[in-house]
Amino acid sequence: MEQLPEENIPPVNHQPRKWLAIGVTTVISWLLTAVMFYKFTDYGIALFIFLPLFIGFGTTVLYGYGSKKPTSFGSFLKLGLLALLIYATGLLALGMEGLICILMSAPIGIALSLTGSLFGYWMITKLPGKAPTIMVILIGSIPLISFIERNSPPELNAVVTSIEINADPQTVWKNVVEFPQLNEPTELLFKTGIAYPINAKIEGSGVGAIRHCNFTTGSFVEPITVWDAPRLLKFDVLEQPAPMKELTFWNVDAPHLHDYFVSKCGQFKLTALPNGHTLLEGTTWYYHNIRPAIYWRLWSNYIIHEIHGRVLRHIKMNAESL
Structure with a gap:
């Protein structure tokens, strides 16, 4: 069979995989948030550190895992931030949070989402076989950490x-x-x-x-x-x-x-x-x-x-x- 010249090969449509990565990550994040809010009534490290890390990491791994030619690192950063924005908008739309608290938590959330994207990019480029395992461990650790830390005494x-x-x-x-x-x-x-x-x-x-x-x-x-x-x-x-x-x-x-x-x-x-x-x-x-x-x-x-x-x-x- 005659091979088409490279310039005639149609570009791969990455949009479905991108939105699948965002959709799966944000839905999991909303479910984890509901557990922390209404089951453990905890607003702690699990919510404000590990969850935004997961949002950046999860979108990067789901989008880039198995790709023969991963897109640029900047694209993964943007993808993680878009997932974070959709997650926060969902909290507002679902009546789980208000605008002011979301804005107050935005600086730490953005920084940690970017960190998660960086970690995810490193995993899929250096240790792609272990990326899914790390993602499952991260998902499981969020409610566990929330359960453990809810009884820690506050500081006056x-x-x-x-x-x-x-x-x-x-x-x-x-x-x-x-x-x-x-x-x-x-x-x-x-x-x-x-x-x-x-x-x-x-x-x-x-x-x-x-x-x-x-x-x-x-x-x-x-x-x-x-x-x-x-x-x-x-x-x-x-x-x-x-x-x-x-x-x-x-x-x-x-x-x-x-x-x-x-x-x-x-x-x-x-x-x-x-x-x-x-x-x-x-x-x-x-x-x-x-x-x-x-x-x-x-x-x-x-x-x-x-x-x-x-x-x-x-x-x-x-x-x-x-």
Whole structure:
């Protein structure tokens, strides 16, 4: 049989294999996510590290495995990112997650998906026979790691924010114990659904009084544990509202909105300065059950600082206007 010249050989259509790789990987990822969300109620290393690694690795292996002439490494990177985008869009469409949490997890997800693609490309070019085995092991390890890590104890963190106020401590103290309605926020952060304080009320005075710091999603109920006027007000947190209202097509009530960010206690410390001003420090002690903690702590510390700043600036404005 006469062989066609190479330039007359029709190009191979890789589209079906590409979409098969994306489809299989994303469906498996959605199923694994549902198990972690609703069976283990875990938001940890399995979800935020191993799953995006699997998305990059899985699409690369399924698309490139058995190909006599693998496409460029850049094509595999793009394929992994496309699978990650479809996976995240599916979470939003299925009502499993909201837009803000997806955006917050995007940096780590993108980095690890690219890492998974790199690992997958190395496997199919250097050790192609072992690539399917590694993929099966990775799939099985995700729910196993989620099951193991869900009982690991969280670490208590402290966030301190301060402001100098042109008023004496006694005047500042009156505005710390309770304060009137705050103005609508101008910060972009608080327009995304993140809860923010609107006012504070107190029932009684001294140790045992109950302070209510009201947020857009509900109230922090704060029994006073230290009342050292006008120097230190310290309180526990007995009840707290959801940390945010998700932006989504549906009414998402994701598990992470309940008991995954926990404020334990807080305080306001007032220090008289030589110039007659007052240094006001607000501190929140909290923990969260979302891992990797080193990554999510960056977000939670930033958000708490912004919440502190909103309250402290309001106290400053009220105290200096007296």
